[in-house]
Amino acid sequence: MTAGEDQSTEVGVGPWAGERPAGDHWDPELLENGDRRNVVDRYRYWSREAVVADLDTRRHGFHVAIENWQHDFNIGTVVRNANAFLAAEVHIVGQRRWNRRGAMVTDRYQHVRHHPTIEEFVAWAAAGKLPIIGIDNLPGSRPMETTTLPRRCVLLFGQEGPGLSEPARRACAELFSIAQYGSTRSINAGVASGIAMHAWIRAHAGAPPD
Numbered sequence: 261m262t263a264g265e266d267q268s269t270e271v272g273v274g275p276w277a278g279e280r281p282a283g284d285h286w287d288p289e290l291l292e293n294g295d296r297r298n299v300v301d302r303y304r305y306w307s308r309e310a311v312v313a314d315l316d317t318r319r320h321g322f323h324v325a326i327e328n329w330q331h332d333f334n335i336g337t338v339v340r341n342a343n344a345f346l347a348a349e350v351h352i353v354g355q356r357r358w359n360r361r362g363a364m365v366t367d368r369y370q371h372v373r374h375h376p377t378i379e380e381f382v383a384w385a386a387a388g389k390l391p392i393i394g395i396d397n398l399p400g401s402r403p404m405e406t407t408t409l410p411r412r413c414v415l416l417f418g419q420e421g422p423g424l425s426e427p428a429r430r431a432c433a434e435l436f437s438i439a440q441y442g443s444t445r446s447i448n449a450g451v452a453s454g455i456a457m458h459a460w461i462r463a464h465a466g467a468p469p470d
């Protein structure tokens with residue numbers, strides 16, 4: 261692929277130089293005007309639909325879920341991490357609305373499903389035979405550092421402040437904590453989600469595509 265020459269400091273590539281390539285996955289507007297999106301090089305000039313379709317062929321066996329009773333500002337980071345580590349889907353449990361800022365537009369490439377209540381989320385997980393794995397540093401949580409997360413699972417995160425709600429804790433097949441060494445009680449859910457997803461990747465994923 262030959263991208264148009266780009267002298268600017270902007271992210272991405274300028275208009276396609278030379279003859280237009282053939283194929284349904286190319287986006288005519290991006291070829292015409294350049295592609296300034298925050299996507300990896302292999303998806304330059306691809307339409308959003310084509311990128312999602314390609315990601316769908318190789319999504320991983322874990323889902324991520326986060327409780328959202330108070331519009332938690334960490335959800336955007338959870339969604340961005342889910343995109344980077346290629347979670348099957350993201351689940352928002354509670355309020356439908358969430359602050360998209362931290363997602364950096366990655367939600368456009370991610371399947372995000374909403375469950376108004378814990379009960380509906382639990383029913384969805386049971387229908388898919390997916391164990392709900394709570395990630396929180398609660399009494400009884402086992403250290404994530406010395407265990408392997410299941411290949412097929414939903415990793416469930418709590419909110420800033422209360423952490424996992426009581427009904428959410430009861431719904432978990434297991435609870436795992438991330439080791440901490442300083443004075444703070446906890447890290448934020450966005451950071452915890454990145455650590456947990458990477459633990460899953462280390463256990464179950466191969467090398468990413470070039």
Ligand SMILES: C[S@@+](CC[C@H](N)C(=O)[O-])C[C@H]1O[C@@H](n2cnc3c(N)ncnc32)[C@H](O)[C@@H]1O
Nearest residue numbers: 395396417418419423424437438446447449452
């Ligand atoms: C800011 S924490 C709040 C609750 C936390 N249990 C506390 O005592 O402060 C928000 C969420 O981040 C995740 N989290 C934060 N620190 C964690 C840790 N050390 N291990 C596992 N999850 C953690 C959990 O999902 C938690 O529900």
